[in-house]
Each structure stands twice: as structure tokens, then as C-alpha cells.
Amino acid sequence: MLTPTFHFSILQKFLKIFNKESKRFVEKLKKNTEEVTNISPFVSIYTLNSMCETSMGISLNETEGGEGYRSSVHDFGNIIFKRLSRPWLLFHFIYHFTNAYLKQKLTIKALHNFSRNIIETRKKDMEIDRTEKNRDSGKKRLALLDMLILAQKNGEDIDDEGIQEEVDTFMFEGHDTTAISISFTLMLLANNKHCQDKLYEEIISVFGDDDREPTHTDLQEMKYMERCIKESLRLYPSVPIVARMMDEDMTTRQGYFIPKGCVVAGMIYDMHRRADLYPEPDKFDPDRFLLENMSERHPFAYIPFSAGPRNCIGNEIVDGPAQKASSEDNEVTPIAVPKHEFIQSIKKEIFVELGKEFRNYRKGLKYKNIVNYNPLEKNIL
Numbered sequence: 001m002l003t004p005t006f007h008f009s010i011l012q013k014f015l016k017i018f019n020k021e022s023k024r025f026v027e028k029l030k031k032n033t034e035e036v037t038n039i040s041p042f043v044s045i046y047t048l049n050s051m052c053e054t055s056m057g058i059s060l061n062e063t064e065g066g067e068g069y070r071s072s073v074h075d076f077g078n079i080i081f082k083r084l085s086r087p088w089l090l091f092h093f094i095y096h097f098t099n100a101y102l103k104q105k106l107t108i109k110a111l112h113n114f115s116r117n118i119i120e121t122r123k124k125d126m127e128i129d130r131t132e133k134n135r136d137s138g139k140k141r142l143a144l145l146d147m148l149i150l151a152q153k154n155g156e157d158i159d160d161e162g163i164q165e166e167v168d169t170f171m172f173e174g175h176d177t178t179a180i181s182i183s184f185t186l187m188l189l190a191n192n193k194h195c196q197d198k199l200y201e202e203i204i205s206v207f208g209d210d211d212r213e214p215t216h217t218d219l220q221e222m223k224y225m226e227r228c229i230k231e232s233l234r235l236y237p238s239v240p241i242v243a244r245m246m247d248e249d250m251t252t253r254q255g256y257f258i259p260k261g262c263v264v265a266g267m268i269y270d271m272h273r274r275a276d277l278y279p280e281p282d283k284f285d286p287d288r289f290l291l292e293n294m295s296e297r298h299p300f301a302y303i304p305f306s307a308g309p310r311n312c313i314g315n316e317i318v319d320g321p322a323q324k325a326s327s328e329d330n331e332v333t334p335i336a337v338p339k340h341e342f343i344q345s346i347k348k349e350i351f352v353e354l355g356k357e358f359r360n361y362r363k364g365l366k367y368k369n370i371v372n373y374n375p376l377e378k379n380i381l
């Protein structure tokens, strides 16, 4: 349902929002007088603004309750990380008696109330547009939410709760991942002056001394910047681990049995730093993503957006249109990896990697969700 929203013709309309927020970010940075600034929460103000406007079609700064929503988004992130980093809080029984749980409930309520209101208002506005046969509505910029409302109207299998869940997912998946990625890219450029200089030269070659807003074509020309972002996502993938629950038994080529119900984790961070795939893996070298240096690499050696049927839909923003836009096709061409190919690849790449990682933790760990990949003991812990 949502894939058409990620078509580059729609993303192009979003570019105005990204440009507006980028400008605000730069202005704010210029005014910053602190000697040391933690840039990550700073960046996330503008990525959250961008996500709100592209997902819900509202400006957080100009909407009643917007600032409350912003602080709830941040509080919620903190609550989750606090819980994840305190093993005893992972037991529901203990967690339910803590203040953190109470705060979590209140925060979720605030988040849901806000997005529910926006959805209801948006639905009413769209109804008015339709009944008044607003001739301009076709030219309007559609937010992701509008696509879901339209899909529901057209009889697709999604109810109000489903729409809200999608909007909430987008807000979290979209703003934090991009804020982290921008922060690390800035850090890497700051620490690698020669790359920063090269990128600066590229900016000058595209814009000269004109301070106009970047267009989609400009961005496509900025090949070095694209390589810097890709290399930054290799070193610091915003989502370092993905996990899947096995829905059927499986035996890998190496002969390891993984039972149904088992949780298997893919360590993207570790895979991206494998010396056999990336020589001098800790070095920031954007030229690893030159075509000639990539051709020999396994396609799943680089998976910052995961791969397969549940990969990142936002992948289209960073990776998809950049390559596909030039074909000027109006059809949506989702990047989907055939399931069997993905499974084969998991076997070869991710499981082998897991073997290396988990061997270190094996001794003394008796946790039913962790699979032992030690090649000497073909069994399960």
C-alpha cells in the first residue's frame, strides 16, 4: 500500500520539506556558541520535523500539542533504552511495578492521542476536499497518511488502528535512523579532513557560489556525497542488529539445525566490519562504494537497510531513486529480493558471522533463544 509513496515523483515533492528543515538546522548550528555540542539530539529535531510533515502532513512547530508530541517521542526512546540496558526490567512482572512502566503508559497515551487527532482531522479535510471537488487537490502534496486513508477508502484491508500503527512506526523508524546516520556522517567528515575537502569541492562544482536549494538532479550528481553516506552507514549502521523468529524448522548448509520459534539475530554491524569483505574495516573510505570496488562484493555484504521481504521501506529514499530515477519510468519498481535468495544468503553470510560472535558468549549461556553455532558441537543451547 505504501510503496507508491516512495516513488521518486512523490519524494521530489518532499524535497522542499527536507530543504526547509536543513536550512533551519544550519541556521541553528550557526547560532550555537557551545564549544562542545552533542549533535545527535540536535539533528533529530529537524529529522522529526521532516517526518511529521511527510508522514502526517503537519508542521510540528505550528500544530497545537506539537511540542508535547516531540518530547513524548524522545521520552519514549529513552524509556525503551533504559529498559533494554537493565536486564532485570525485561521481566514483565518486575517492570510493571516500576515508575518507568507508568511513565511508558502515559507517554504512549500522549503519543496516540496526538496521532489519532491528526488522523481524524486529516480524514475530515480529505472528505471536504472530495465533496467540494477541490480542483487543486490533485496538485496537493500527499503525506504518507493520506495514502493510507485513500487505501482504506478504496477498500484495502486496513482499519483505523492499522493506520495509526503505520504512522507511529514511520515516526520512529524514520526520524531516529536518519538522525543517527546524519550525526555519524558529520562526525566522520569532521575526523577525515581529506574527505571533507573532496566533498566540499563536489558541492562547489555543483552549486558554485549559488546558495539555491538543492534539486533532485543536484543530489543525483553528488556521487561522492552518496559514497560518504554509504560508507558512514557501513561503519555505523543506524540499525546494528535485526532479528527474526523462525516460523519453520531449518537446517543450514553447514548442518546446523535451527528450530521453529527460535529467534535468530543478524549482526549488521559486525558483518560490515569483516576484514575479508572490507580490508582495513575500521577505516572511513568512501571509495569502497565506487562501482569497480563493489562488483566483487556479495550483495548482502552491505545491508544497512536489511534485505528481503521486510527490509526498510525508506531504503528507496537513500538508495532506490538515486539509481532508478534516471529511467524516468512512472511505474513503481519496489526493490524486493526473492525470499529463497535471502534465506540462502542468510545461511552463507549472517549465520557464519553469528557463529563467530556467539562463540564468545557460549560458555555459561543457557538461554533458549540463542543458537549455538559452534561448528564442533552441532547442537542447540
Ligand code: HEM
Pocket: 169, 170, 173, 174, 175, 177, 178, 181, 233, 237, 238, 239, 242, 243, 303, 304, 305, 306, 307, 309, 310, 311, 312, 313, 314, 315, 317, 318
Ligand atoms: C538511514 C536511514 C535508515 C536506516 C539505516 C533504516 C534501517 C532499517 C532496517 C535495518 C530495517 C529492518 C528492520 C528489521 O529487519 O527488523 C528497517 C525497517 C523499516 N524502516 Fe527503515 N531505516 C532508515 C530510514 C527509514 C525511513 C526514513 C523510514 C520511513 C520514511 C523508514 C521506515 C521503515 C519501516 C516502516 C520499516 C519496517 C518495514 C517492515 O517491517 O516491513 N526507515 N529500517
